[in-house]
Amino acid sequence: MKHLPTTLLLSTLAITLSAQAHNLVPAPKQTQSVLIKNATVHTVIQGVLTNTDVLIENGKISALGPQLSTNTTASTQVVDASGKHLYPGLIALDTSLGLVEIEMVRPTVDNAEVGDVNPQISAASAYNPDSELLPTIRYNGITHAQIVPSGDGLAGQSVVVDLDAWTIEDALQPNEGQFHVYWPQIKRMPEDEKEKAKAIEKNQQAIDKLITAFEDGYRYFLSQNAQDTDNWPNLRWQAMLPLYQGKATLFAHADSVSQIEQVIALTKKYQFKLVIVGGYDAWRLASSLREVNASVIYPHTLSLPKRKDEPVDLPFKIPSLLANAGIPYALGFSSDWNSRNLPYAAGYSAAYGVTPEQALKSVTLDAAKLLGIADLGAIAVGYQGSVVLSDGDILDPMSSKIDAIWIEGRQIDLNNRHQQLYQKYLKR
Structure with missing residues (x-):
């Protein structure tokens, strides 16, 4: 059996290893409260609530209801979700x-x-x-x-x-x-x-x-x-x-x-x-x-x-x-x-x-x-702050457009390989 040149072996290994890792940095642990306002909230437990606010603190959903106060902390991140749908992850x-x-x-x-x-x-x-x-x-x-x-x-x-x-x-x-x-x-x-x-x-x-x-x-x-x-x-x-x-x-x-x-x-x-x-x-x-x-x-x-x-x-x-x-x-x-x-x-x-x-x-x-x-899969007080904000129905490929994702209150980078390739070849 013939041996591959060392340079070819190293190149093959580099390609294989690069294909196994993305370059996105995981979000740090939540330190800033997140208040998502005026969303159509698909709670799973209490049905669908319109014009509803959701407050996420320390990785958990701490409050749910209309017109929640924004004065929880001075650094609260406020997200206007008017006309959008909020789902459990x-x-x-x-x-x-x-x-x-x-x-x-x-x-x-x-x-x-x-x-x-x-x-x-x-x-x-x-x-x-x-x-x-x-x-x-x-x-x-x-x-x-x-x-x-x-x-x-x-x-x-x-x-x-x-x-x-x-x-x-x-x-x-x-x-x-x-x-x-x-x-x-x-x-x-x-x-x-x-x-x-x-x-x-x-x-x-x-x-x-x-x-x-x-x-x-x-x-x-x-x-x-x-x-x-x-x-x-x-x-x-x-x-x-x-x-x-x-x-x-x-x-x-x-x-x-x-x-x-x-x-x-x-x-x-x-x-x-x-x-x-x-x-x-x-x-x-x-x-x-x-x-x-x-x-x-x-x-x-x-x-x-x-x-x-x-x-x-x-x-x-x-x-x-x-x-x-x-x-x-x-x-x-x-x-x-x-x-x-x-x-x-x-x-x-x-x-x-x-x-x-x-x-x-x-x-x-x-x-x-x-x-x-026990604390995952719904939007309710005490559940994990793992939620998804979408422009449309998350179960419909024609209308679903994910705007933001939080996992235990940490906002996640939505960049990905598909988007990178789309942007690359869009400029060709």
Whole structure:
């Protein structure tokens, strides 16, 4: 194999590294009160309030109402939002942001670990807060994201971050543990009978391996409860203890009826707190999901049907089917770059059966509740001052125009790679 010239290697490395970091400076911690006046406020909790003021102090919403006083401090930043809409920051679920930079450049992809039983792995260890993707994502009103490891089997633990920070420690949002399992499935059934039998057998082996892993973790949990002094720590099963203690949630990636039924059976056995990620067929199993108090992250709103004989608009309608079935759900967008389309996926769900208020709630408050974060996803006193000011409907790509974003009261720089390229080629 021929060796590349040193200069070419260095150039390639420089290009790769430059593609992994943006040059925007994260906003400093809020020191100046922010008073947003005369906005149409989409509170999510109290409906839509017109000509309403919102005061943000020390990273939290401290007051909400008409004609709030501007004399809170001499240095209060007053923003005239007349004719504009104020929304809670949107929350992107099931993303690989900060783990994947350029999908076709392997050194910039760090979203999965080797092996299929890795409960000890956390997405926090690989998250890049300088990712070039983040400024573009938040330009669509997304202030927070769930960063999820990919893989087969037990892939690891996700974290929740805000999208403007120097380090992962600064970005992390406190929440309970989130363990992700990708339930095995046969992606495409072979037509040949022998190959079909092999595929079924291989899939069953993968399921058996997962069931064994969960049982091993449970036995380790029991030994810890018994304070077995002879038991040596095992990193895998030690990491899973919060799951068996009821202090963490199992996020099971499953779409089909059979997958979801198997996950429900597992949940019943160990009394896990359960969230189904995918949930294409979840509405068909409403009573079973309600029985185990499961929620759903539905990421397929802009997808095509999974079966040839289904209506072409079924994926668009599933959020309304989940709502009608009484299943708590939030919308996700399983991607890196494309997670910026989350608000438009929510808008699509509003066009196909849910109310605009429910559509907004599915990417704000419902998402925060599903993640176990109590002070995010709404505009109300005591909630985080993470809000988005828009000229139009944030769920409508034709009218949405983001004017300003605050994350915990810090005003965020809206510059991004897309804007930079637009300005560059506008002058060509």
